Amino acid sequence: MPGKQPLFSFGIISDVQYADIPDGRSFIGVPRYYRHSLLVLQRAVKKWNDHQKLKFAINFGDIVDGNCPKDQSLNVVKKVVDEFEKFNGPLYHMIGNHCLYNLPRNKLLPLLKIPSSDGRAYYDFSPTPEYRFVVLDGYDISAIGWPQDHPNTLEALKFLREKNPNTEKNSPSGLVGLERRFLMFNGAVGKEQMEWLDDVLQDATKSKQKVVVCCHLPLDPGATSKEAILWNYNEVMDVIHRYNCVKVCLAGHDHKGGHSIDTHGIHHRVFEAALECPPGTDAFGYIDVYENRISLVGTGLMESTDICFDP
Numbered sequence: 001m002p003g004k005q006p007l008f009s010f011g012i013i014s015d016v017q018y019a020d021i022p023d024g025r026s027f028i029g030v031p032r033y034y035r036h037s038l039l040v041l042q043r044a045v046k047k048w049n050d051h052q053k054l055k056f057a058i059n060f061g062d063i064v065d066g067n068c069p070k071d072q073s074l075n076v077v078k079k080v081v082d083e084f085e086k087f088n089g090p091l092y093h094m095i096g097n098h099c100l101y102n103l104p105r106n107k108l109l110p111l112l113k114i115p116s117s118d119g120r121a122y123y124d125f126s127p128t129p130e131y132r133f134v135v136l137d138g139y140d141i142s143a144i145g146w147p148q149d150h151p152n153t154l155e156a157l158k159f160l161r162e163k164n165p166n167t168e169k170n171s172p173s174g175l176v177g178l179e180r181r182f183l184m185f186n187g188a189v190g191k192e193q194m195e196w197l198d199d200v201l202q203d204a205t206k207s208k209q210k211v212v213v214c215c216h217l218p219l220d221p222g223a224t225s226k227e228a229i230l231w232n233y234n235e236v237m238d239v240i241h242r243y244n245c246v247k248v249c250l251a252g253h254d255h256k257g258g259h260s261i262d263t264h265g266i267h268h269r270v271f272e273a274a275l276e277c278p279p280g281t282d283a284f285g286y287i288d289v290y291e292n293r294i295s296l297v298g299t300g301l302m303e304s305t306d307i308c309f310d311p
């Protein structure tokens with residue numbers, strides 16, 4: 001409603017994928033501006049600070065690109081984190097595949113200040129009594145980021161062998177429809193995390209909190225290309241759909257962005273990537289949160305979106 005003050009607001013950006021290398025292209029030929037993406041982040045932080053009323057900011061993952069020379073990974077991650085930390089408020093990070101190409105979890109999570117035990121990267125926080133944010137770890141079961149002999153790596157490799165017959169496990173060749181998500185650059189939510197999610201949603205329901213679910217990997221086929229969804233998005237959504245508290249799911253990873261409303265009326269918004277902004281353009285924003293609405297105010301290629309729900 002025009003004129004009504006939001007309960008709170010927060011900044012968002014996704015897929016910065018910075019690297020100090022010349023511009024390139026994605027596998028499907030979309031230009032990627034590896035150096036310029038840091039300027040997009042700098043402009044985002046300036047805009048968030050100028051706003052003055054943002055309660056926090058969330059990075060939806062992939063702060064550094066997989067093409068970053070590996071002897072530079074540690075310094076580059078630190079450099080990008082330093083840019084984020086110029087924001088005058090709390091920051092919440094999540095991990096993406098490109099972060100994990102550069103650093104293992106035990107190095108990455110402390111740098112991103114992700115609360116963690118045993119390398120897990122899922123957590124929740126409550127910025128106001130009415131709202132709970134759940135940050136999922138989409139690379140819990142993954143062939144990247146864990147030590148090679150870790151049970152989660154072995155489970156992921158077994159899963160990929162069963163689901164994707166290609167030698168190159170990032171190739172969706174021959175996979176049909178939603179099977180195209182069974183790629184090495186995606187991952188799954190494991191059993192313990194699933195139980196934790198169920199507990200958090202049960203607690204949020206008891207506490208009459210509305211929940212915003214955040215994950216690097218999208219959770220609804222309507223909001224993303226088939227190659228970019230969480231392997232077990234359907235199992236995660238089955239848990240979410242058992243409750244009424246989740247109002248919105250937010251994600252990155254699929255750089256072109258997207259928006260859908262699923263069969264239970266939950267909105268899914270996938271954010272446009274900072275990496276794919278041609279020089280001088282931007283993709284970031286902030287979200288105003290109300291009792292029964294969230295409103296994304298986008299800058300540049302980040303499309304503004306209004307999302308209404310039952311309180």
Ligand SMILES: Nc1ccn([C@@H]2O[C@H](COP(=O)(O)O)[C@@H](O)[C@H]2O)c(=O)n1
Nearest residue numbers: 025026027028168170171172173185227
């Ligand atoms: N349709 C596709 C997409 C990707 N690949 C492989 O994945 C790698 C990573 O892709 P990016 O989006 O990060 O460029 C890429 O190098 C390919 O090996 C593929 O085979 N088919």
Ligand SMILES: O=P(O)(O)OC[C@H](O)CO
Nearest residue numbers: 185225227228253254255
């Ligand atoms: O994480 P990337 O850069 O490999 O990109 C993933 C694609 O957007 C999936 O379609």
